[in-house]
Amino acid sequence: MKRIVERILQDKEQEQEQERRRPYSAYLYDLGHLREHVQARMDSLPPRCKFFYAVKANSEQPILRALASLVDGFETASLGEIIRVRGVAPDAPIIFGGPGKTDYDIEEGMEYGVSLFHVESELELLRIAHIAQRRSSTASILLRVNLTGPLPAATLTMAGPRTQFGIDERQIPALLQTVRQLPNIKLEGFHMHSISNNLNVERHLDLIRYYCDRVRSWMDEFGLELSYLNAGGGIGVNYDNLNDQFNWPSFVAGLELVCGEKLPAGMSLLFECGRYVTSSCGCYAAEVLDIKHNHGRHYAVLRGGTHHFRLPASWQHSHPFEIVPIEAWQYPFPRPELIDSEITAVGELCTPKDVLAREVRVARLRIGDIVVFQYAGAYGWAISHHDFLSHPHPLHIYLD
Numbered sequence: 573m574k575r576i577v578e579r580i581l582q583d584k585e586q587e588q589e590q591e592r593r594r595p596y597s598a599y600l601y602d603l604g605h606l607r608e609h610v611q612a613r614m615d616s617l618p619p620r621c622k623f624f625y626a627v628k629a630n631s632e633q634p635i636l637r638a639l640a641s642l643v644d645g646f647e648t649a650s651l652g653e654i655i656r657v658r659g660v661a662p663d664a665p666i667i668f669g670g671p672g673k674t675d676y677d678i679e680e681g682m683e684y685g686v687s688l689f690h691v692e693s694e695l696e697l698l699r700i701a702h703i704a705q706r707r708s709s710t711a712s713i714l715l716r717v718n719l720t721g722p723l724p725a726a727t728l729t730m731a732g733p734r735t736q737f738g739i740d741e742r743q744i745p746a747l748l749q750t751v752r753q754l755p756n757i758k759l760e761g762f763h764m765h766s767i768s769n770n771l772n773v774e775r776h777l778d779l780i781r782y783y784c785d786r787v788r789s790w791m792d793e794f795g796l797e798l799s800y801l802n803a804g805g806g807i808g809v810n811y812d813n814l815n816d817q818f819n820w821p822s823f824v825a826g827l828e829l830v831c832g833e834k835l836p837a838g839m840s841l842l843f844e845c846g847r848y849v850t851s852s853c854g855c856y857a858a859e860v861l862d863i864k865h866n867h868g869r870h871y872a873v874l875r876g877g878t879h880h881f882r883l884p885a886s887w888q889h890s891h892p893f894e895i896v897p898i899e900a901w902q903y904p905f906p907r908p909e910l911i912d913s914e915i916t917a918v919g920e921l922c923t924p925k926d927v928l929a930r931e932v933r934v935a936r937l938r939i940g941d942i943v944v945f946q947y948a949g950a951y952g953w954a955i956s957h958h959d960f961l962s963h964p965h966p967l968h969i970y971l972d
């Protein structure tokens with residue numbers, strides 16, 4: 573954060589020399605922070621654990637490049653993501669997941685050297701086998717299981733009843749029989765991404781124990797020899813209190829025990845985290861264009877909004893921010909400001925949904941100050957509808 577604030581002040585300083593200045597709007601990423609954060613996680617992983625990066629959280633090239641030499645590989649959910657990864661990491665292991673893979677995606681995935689396919693349905697399994705046979709190759713796969721549950725709860729449930737992801741657990745036995753008859757398929761294990769944004773260490777460990785038990789029962793029943801259990805992503809970020817994040821040291825200490833007790837011999841445990849990897853390295857900074865008082869509420873209108881940073885709208889939360897005070901004021905009339913007030917931070921779009929933070933108390937806010945939203949490095953720019961209303965895009969600044 574310190575390096576990012578310094579950079580904003582420096583940018584603003586230089587701006588003063590320009591005649592027609594444009595209000596500030598930028599994503600700023602601290603790649604040094606990203607490397608330190610990820611390296612520390614990699615260094616503390618127990619044996620038999622591998623950590624992949626889920627590209628969909630942030631697929632910007634400098635981010636992928638910074639991660640390429642640190643993580644064990646990349647989890648991708650489209651051909652586009654595979655191509656982005658290969659642009660910076662020609663040899664990194666790639667897992668190819670996601671529902672709705674086309675034959676073209678599968679074939680190109682093989683060309684790009686995907687090491688594991690996550691299979692989402694029986695038909696997809698048959699199509700992958702068919703393509704592998706045509707190419708006289710073997711495809712290594714994990715079956716993605718949609719568990720029956722009940723699972724330890726977290727905010728976004730990706731499995732358990734009523735989601736489209738993976739294969740209903742009750743269909744797995746029949747599918748294992750099918751796999752046996754497909755010589756071009758090598759079943760390497762199972763994939764169980766089931767939750768999102770989980771902050772509770774014990775819950776995460778419980779989930780992994782549960783996964784291990786399920787996998788072991790299929791291994792015993794079908795005499796399988798497997799290499800991987802992919803426990804997915806879903807380690808969370810606490811947007812409500814940035815000082816109270818997922819307790820990684822406690823997690824890896826527990827994980828070592830869980831692996832010793834539960835993970836079948838010869839298997840590795842894979843993680844494919846997105847949010848937890850890139851969230852903290854990125855900030856979204858937007859200048860205050862206007863301050864209004866409408867029907868009892870203060871609104872700060874920003875140069876930007878949910879078309880740049882859709883995360884708070886998509887999670888329906890107030891995103892945490894800091895205010896960087898900017899001293900310069902270029903007009904002859906007085907500078908409007910709020911002192912010790914509650915503000916609602918909104919964007920420049922013509923929709924009432926363009927809200928980034930609601931009724932948050934600030935000590936002081938002036939027109940021209942910069943509101944810096946923290947923990948914006950994951951599912952920020954990547955999930956936003958950039959061209960709605962055709963406003964200019966923010967700058968993308970990568971500090972190294």
Ligand SMILES: *Cc1c(COP(=O)(O)O)cnc(C)c1O
Pocket residue numbers: 626628629647669670765767768769804805806807844845846847848
């Ligand atoms: C989105 C996704 C991830 C990453 O999830 P995070 O919550 O960002 O860690 C991992 N695996 C799959 C299959 C996903 O869909």
